[in-house]
Amino acid sequence: MSEKNTQLKVSAIKDGTVLDHIPAQNIFQVIDILDLSHAKNPVTIGVNLESKSLGRKGIIKIADRFFADEELSRIALAAPEATVNIIRNYEVVSKKRIDLPAEVVGIAKCSNPMCVTNRQAVTTRFKTIKEGKKVKLLCHYCEKTTEEFIPLRH
Amino acid sequence: MSKSLISIHDFSKEEILHILSVAREMEADKSQKLLDGKVVACLFFEPSTRTRLSFETAANRLGARVIGFSDVANTSISKGETLKDTIKMVSNYVDIIVMRHPLEGAARYASEVCDIPVVNAGDGANQHPSQTLLDLYTILETQGRLDNVSVNMVGDLKYGRTVHSLLQAMSHFSPRFCFTSPDELRMPVEYKEFLDMRGIPYTETASLQEHLCDCDILYMTRVQQERFSDPMEYEKVKDVYRLERAMLEGVRPNMKILHPLPRVGEIADDVDDTPYAYYYKQAENGMYVRMAIIACLLGYK
Ligand SMILES: [Zn+2]
Numbered sequence: 169m170s171e172k173n174t175q176l177k178v179s180a181i182k183d184g185t186v187l188d189h190i191p192a193q194n195i196f197q198v199i200d201i202l203d204l205s206h207a208k209n210p211v212t213i214g215v216n217l218e219s220k221s222l223g224r225k226g227i228i229k230i231a232d233r234f235f236a237d238e239e240l241s242r243i244a245l246a247a248p249e250a251t252v253n254i255i256r257n258y259e260v261v262s263k264k265r266i267d268l269p270a271e272v273v274g275i276a277k278c279s280n281p282m283c284v285t286n287r288q289a290v291t292t293r294f295k296t297i298k299e300g301k302k303v304k305l306l307c308h309y310c311e312k313t314t315e316e317f318i319p320l321r322h
Numbered sequence: 323m324s325k326s327l328i329s330i331h332d333f334s335k336e337e338i339l340h341i342l343s344v345a346r347e348m349e350a351d352k353s354q355k356l357l358d359g360k361v362v363a364c365l366f367f368e369p370s371t372r373t374r375l376s377f378e379t380a381a382n383r384l385g386a387r388v389i390g391f392s393d394v395a396n397t398s399i400s401k402g403e404t405l406k407d408t409i410k411m412v413s414n415y416v417d418i419i420v421m422r423h424p425l426e427g428a429a430r431y432a433s434e435v436c437d438i439p440v441v442n443a444g445d446g447a448n449q450h451p452s453q454t455l456l457d458l459y460t461i462l463e464t465q466g467r468l469d470n471v472s473v474n475m476v477g478d479l480k481y482g483r484t485v486h487s488l489l490q491a492m493s494h495f496s497p498r499f500c501f502t503s504p505d506e507l508r509m510p511v512e513y514k515e516f517l518d519m520r521g522i523p524y525t526e527t528a529s530l531q532e533h534l535c536d537c538d539i540l541y542m543t544r545v546q547q548e549r550f551s552d553p554m555e556y557e558k559v560k561d562v563y564r565l566e567r568a569m570l571e572g573v574r575p576n577m578k579i580l581h582p583l584p585r586v587g588e589i590a591d592d593v594d595d596t597p598y599a600y601y602y603k604q605a606e607n608g609m610y611v612r613m614a615i616i617a618c619l620l621g622y623k
Contacts (some may be wrong), residue, residue, distance in 0.1 A: 196571055282446050284427035288405050309427025311329065313512070 178272040181212070184231040186260075187243070188255040195226035197319050200237070201275060209233050221249065224242050241269040245276060245296070245303055245317040268296055268303060276305055277318040283310035292320065326433040326440040326616055330451045330487045335494040342459050344614035344623045345349075350381075353609075355385035356622045364390035364417040365408070366443075367399065367423040367518045372583065373443050376605075377452075380612035406435045413438050418620055421575070437618040447483055447549060453582055454487040456611040457541075461492075462605045464578040465538055468492075474500040474533050474561060477543035477588060479509040481550070484582045485543060489513055499524035500533040504562045506555060507545070515590065532561045535572045540565075540598075541589050542581040567592040579603050 190198055192215050197205075200238065204211050209310035213228040240252055244266045254262040274291045285307070287293045294305035306313040324548040325418065326499040327333070330469045333341075348354070362381040366374050376390055379390050394400050399408055405428060412419060413436035421429055422443040429442035429449070444450040462468050475493065479501050489499065490513075499507045499517070502523060517524055527533060534540065542565060564587055565579070581589060586599075593599050617623045 280426060282424070282426050284405070284423075284425040284431050284445075287425050288428075288431065290427075290431050306429065309430050310446075311331075312426070312448075 180258060181210075181229050181231045181255055181287045182253050182258055184209070184229065184234065185232075185235060187218065187228045187289055188251045188253060189222060189226070189248070190243075190247040190251050191249075192224040192226045194246040195228065195315070198226075198243045198250075198255060200319050201243050201246060202235070204230065207233070219246070227284055234294060238269075241267055242272065242275050243281075244268040245272060245305075246319070248298075248301060248303055250262070267307065268298055270307040271295055271308075272305065275320060276314065277320050278310060279305045279314040279316065280311070280312040280317065283307060283312065285309055325619070326429075326442075326617060327451050328440065328442045329432055329449045330428045330454045330491050333451070334461065338455065338491065338494070341455055341611065341614050341618055342462060344497065344612040344618055345455075345459050346453060347615075347623075348610040348613040351608070354384050354613075355618060356617050357381070357384040357386035358386075360386040361416040362388050362394075362417075362616065362622065363387045363412050363419045363421075364388055364443075365388065365412065365421040366392045367394050367405075367428070369393040369422065370444065371421055372424060372605075373450075373452075376608045376613050377441075377443060378618075380609050381420075381616060383609070384613055384617060386616070390420075392588075393537050395566055401619075405432065406443075409440075416612075416621050418616060418617075421598045430498040441619065447481065449487060450483060451487065452608065452612055455489050455548075455615065456604065456608040457484070457488050457580065458491055459611050460578075460580060460600065460607050461539055461605065463603075464600060465576060468495040470496050470498075472498045472500070472537045472539055473539045474502060474529060474537035475509075475541045475543070476502040476565075478541075478549070478559075480504040480509045481546065482543045485509075485541065486513060489555070490516065493520055493522060497522060498538060501526045502528070502530055502533060503530055504559045504564070506559050509580060514543055530565065531569060534569060535574065538574060538576055538578070540573075540577060540579045542579060542585070542601075543590060544581075544584065544586050553602060563588050565593055566590040567596060570596060570598055572597060 212233040214227040216224045250266045253260045273293050278285050293308035297304040378388050410434045418439045420441045420443050424446050426446040426448040429445045433440040545560050579598050581601040
């Protein structure tokens with residue numbers, strides 16, 4: 169199935185941002201990280217769309233909203249292969265990949281139950297380590313590696 | 323010099339060597355009133371008499387006064403005060419904080435919420451950098467060098483934080499390692515990868531006898547029950563090694579046995595009188611190293 173046909177399954181937006189190639193199982197993590205459940209703009213979500221590279225992917229279209237790179241880099245943990253399309257007047261005017269930030273602050277939870285961040289009101293901080301398609305997180309506090317990305321709840 | 327001592331990774335090779343050379347001066351002159359009029363807080367959120375006495379004596383020998391607590395019973399912490407509030411309050415009273423805490427990362431966090439130096443005297447299973455520095459000091463003292471030393475680590479290499487930190491600190495000095503452990507307690511893969519990346523050689527064995535005669539340092543550790551979540555796993559391995567005098571025939575003349583203490587059964591008493599036993603002096607060295615740490619962090623050396 170061509171890229172164009174897949175796009176048609178989710179209604180087009182006039183201006184805004186389309187986040188594509190999100191692993192289908194992580195789409196709600198991305199919504200959480202960008203806090204889209206509290207957004208005022210129209211947000212269209214597509215899940216379990218076919219994708220050559222991911223098998224099943226998700227798409228999020230956010231009308232009339234453009235994100236700073238720093239904001240977008242926060243979703244790299246949940247969707248390291250995601251692409252960002254900027255739409256102006258129904259046209260894709262720019263398309264780029266998401267860069268993995270060297271450090272993530274206040275997004276992920278440490279998997280170590282004895283970590284101070286899980287017992288006291290401490291903002292989490294991790295160094296990111298990319299291994300192939302996987303991203304590991306090295307905790308700034310307990311110095312343990314978290315293999316699975318667990319988002320902090322807002 | 324770094325502001326705080328939280329993790330051995332925060333210290334460069336030069337900073338480590340600086341601390342060790344100041345510790346040597348402290349050993350040569352055990353009472354230097356460098357810190358007259360200073361106050362050191364020793365905050366032990368979990369009890370550790372051995373470490374606390376060593377730090378408190380170090381501070382006293384430098385002429386400082388010591389305040390603090392040795393466990394949290396009967397303090398405001400047991401009433402639910404946050405770590406941040408305790409540290410912020412104490413940091414307004416004193417010049418430096420030495421702390422031990424059961425949560426991993428607690429000392430790092432403490433150093434970020436106050437403006438005075440913090441020394442990590444153990445944060446759960448994570449770091450205990452003064453132990454690592456005193457191990458290095460003792461290796462240097464016994465071998466006359468830190469470079470090209472052959473270290474045989476014995477016991478719990480899976481959960482033992484002292485061996486992990488020592489391994490990483492020694493990586494500055496072209497060591498070679500032997501890891502002696504039961505199968506259940508082998509050195510974790512991440513540390514072996516760390517050595518592979520740096521081209522540092524190591525061998526692994528389950529037999530204590532196998533590499534006794536080709537090492538300079540025999541670093542024995544206790545199997546710590548509290549690190550095991552499965553009591554059956556602990557029962558299987560707790561008494562796996564016992565070093566006895568008779569086993570020491572043929573070891574290198576310069577070989578020294580170190581142990582972070584307390585020991586339970588892994589070194590027999592008859593080893594104590596051999597020229598190889600060095601664990602009591604190692605514990606004593608801890609005081610000189612802690613004197614050096616406190617003095618350096620307060621800017622006196
Ligand atoms: Zn952590």
